[in-house]
């Protein structure tokens with residue numbers, strides 16, 4: 331990958347192009363022996379504008395090839411002001427992308443569905459040129475983000491929406507041939523609802539609905555990203571339930587990711603009925619900073635996702651990523667009683683760590699990113715509340731970086747197994763026993779080596795086992811110069 335080695339924040343084991351803005355993963359599909367991963371991309375700068383679909387593919391989730399830009403806005407066309415989000419399906423030798431066609435003169439919140447077809451394994455796409463679903467149902471105040479899947483001998487499609495009566499919704503369509511679509515009604519719709527006791531809500535509208543159908547006696551999951559017309563905190567929610575006719579009946583909403591920096595995740599149905607998820611991890615620093623660095627946004631690791639026997643969504647890094655483990659960095663085992671921290675060893679700026687922690691009180695791991703110990707990312711267990719806390723309040727001495735501490739449920743009365751993947755400015759924490767995950771971005775300013783410590787509150791007894799490996803960079807083959815940029819000029 332043509333990374334700028336002097337940029338300390340650019341991840342090396344997470345997908346993103348060398349420069350410019352990215353947001354949502356799009357068009358995720360296994361086709362012609364490859365995982366295809368497209369993404370919202372502004373080829374002209376590091377802010378959200380001129381949305382195209384960038385495109386990577388990989389046979390194994392490890393070595394990637396950047397293909398030419400898949401979708402570009404057509405001047406004067408239905409998508410003249412952006413090819414917004416959507417997915418793609420594999421149908422024989424056809425790869426068909428469905429996406430949200432943006433024209434600001436149509437409406438800022440309505441992006442009707444259009445499509446584009448590739449017959450050369452995703453190297454080039456022929457846009458349909460006209461809308462697939464020309465009008466949205468009456469009463470939609472927001473409408474975008476198609477998700478198409480095969481269901482027996484028919485195709486089905488969800489589109490995200492906000493309804494005039496205040497509900498967020500996923501609208502259901504059906505097609506025999508991917509060309510003509512019939513609207514069937516609301517697949518699911520809910521008034522804005524709290525998500526557990528997180529302080530977050532399901533939103534006025536649902537962006538990027540994704541669907542993992544029920545199978546083998548396990549319920550299905552509808553995932554969507556909460557959209558609010560007047561901004562406010564955004565979260566990603568899963569509803570777990572079953573299809574009854576053309577309606578999805580589900581239980582209460584649950585968070586898909588407990589951190590602040592994972593939005594608009596998308597699903598890919600991989601061979602052997604395996605489901606993968608990538609999210610968009612946006613910047614948690616002032617925009618001027620990322621603009622001056624020339625890039626913004628990264629995709630999360632690919633995660634295997636399933637609905638557990640207990641009806642909760644479970645995620646873990648795709649097994650293939652174990653091959654990115656390089657040199658052993660830390661192998662530490664011991665018991666401490668506090669309050670002095672225990673040094674566990676040094677790590678690079680990209681590492682993959684597993685830990686088992688057994689504690690009688692507040693305790694955890696600290697990633698020191700400055701030699702004097704003033705800058706650190708904390709991961710601690712709060713036995714009193716039964717939560718794992720990831721605290722970035724001291725993770726950057728630069729006040730243009732966001733702080734905050736974030737929690738996910740974690741029963742600490744038993745040994746806690748976690749996996750932490752840190753890649754320069756992104757940290758993803760997976761709880762092995764529950765399958766819950768928390769993603770955040772952080773921007774350490776120290777240029778010295780990083781170290782890991784075990785921390786305990788006074789009189790707390792901590793038993794720890796920690797193993798960490800340096801993380802190898804993904805191999806990304808960039809496109810040739812003539813295919814790296816879209817034709818034409820930004821709109």
Ligand code: FRU
Pocket residue numbers: 353354370381414415416430474475537538593594
């Ligand atoms: C989610 C989203 C989508 C939209 C796209 C535009 O982040 O707002 O709803 O299609 O981004 O880039």
